[in-house]
Amino acid sequence: MLLIKKIKKTFNRTNVLSNLTLEVKDGELVHIEGSNGSGKSTLFKLITGLLQPDTGTITMDTADVVGALIENPGFLEFESALTNLRFLGNSNHRFDEKRTTELMKQFELDPKNSQAVSKYSIGMRQKLGIIQAVMENQNVILLDEPTRGLDTASIDQFIELLQKLKTENKIVIVASHDHIDGIHYDKTLSLKNGKLVE
Numbered sequence: 774m775l776l777i778k779k780i781k782k783t784f785n786r787t788n789v790l791s792n793l794t795l796e797v798k799d800g801e802l803v804h805i806e807g808s809n810g811s812g813k814s815t816l817f818k819l820i821t822g823l824l825q826p827d828t829g830t831i832t833m834d835t836a837d838v839v840g841a842l843i844e845n846p847g848f849l850e851f852e853s854a855l856t857n858l859r860f861l862g863n864s865n866h867r868f869d870e871k872r873t874t875e876l877m878k879q880f881e882l883d884p885k886n887s888q889a890v891s892k893y894s895i896g897m898r899q900k901l902g903i904i905q906a907v908m909e910n911q912n913v914i915l916l917d918e919p920t921r922g923l924d925t926a927s928i929d930q931f932i933e934l935l936q937k938l939k940t941e942n943k944i945v946i947v948a949s950h951d952h953i954d955g956i957h958y959d960k961t962l963s964l965k966n967g968k969l970v971e
């Protein structure tokens with residue numbers, strides 16, 4: 774379970790998150806909707822530990838591993854997709870070649886493609902960003918604007934992935950500024966004035 778209790782985050786006296794509370798149970802798929810600048814990325818950075826809250830607490834189970842797609846993920850531009858994913862997975866000692874190549878095939882990326890990532894389209898890079906967030910069997914998954922740049926077939930592949938993650942009992946939080954057709958969330962919350970409202 775992920776439990777966020779009364780967190781506050783201020784940047785240069787601007788209050789971005791104030792008294793934000795959220796509880797997500799294992800197997801829940803949650804949508805956080807919010808306009809540009811409402812604080813979605815900030816919330817995700819706090820959950821991953823990239824940022825620290827001014828006050829409040831974020832707790833999860835000790836064995837939980839967070840996977841995240843936040844903003845534009847960085848890659849080794851002159852290496853292939855699989856080399857990049859292997860590099861990221863090996864850095865955490867959690868690389869699972871079988872799961873990773875299956876995910877690539879599910880998103881119609883060829884694991885044998887030796888083309889450098891610098892030559893990839895925006896949508897192809899986005900798919901790599903999604904894959905790296907789930908390929909290590911992470912169980913708290915944060916996806917910021919995951920369908921950005923994806924065509925309709927790829928969005929369908931993404932929806933299939935969300936269904937699979939649910940059967941694996943993962944916590945998944947999708948942040949986006951708009952509604953994505955075809956995704957059935959357990960809960961949709963709006964991020965407004967630093968708080969989550971139903």
Ligand SMILES: Nc1ncnc2c1ncn2[C@@H]1O[C@H](COP(=O)(O)OP(=O)(O)OP(=O)(O)O)[C@@H](O)[C@H]1O
Nearest residue numbers: 784785789807808809810811812813814815816950
């Ligand atoms: N490191 C930082 N220093 C100062 N201000 C910041 C920092 N990070 C974010 N902010 C500010 O916090 C607010 C929320 O930003 P954030 O990126 O979390 O919004 P968002 O909801 O993810 O927006 P978008 O949908 O445009 O990606 C913005 O006003 C932004 O300028």
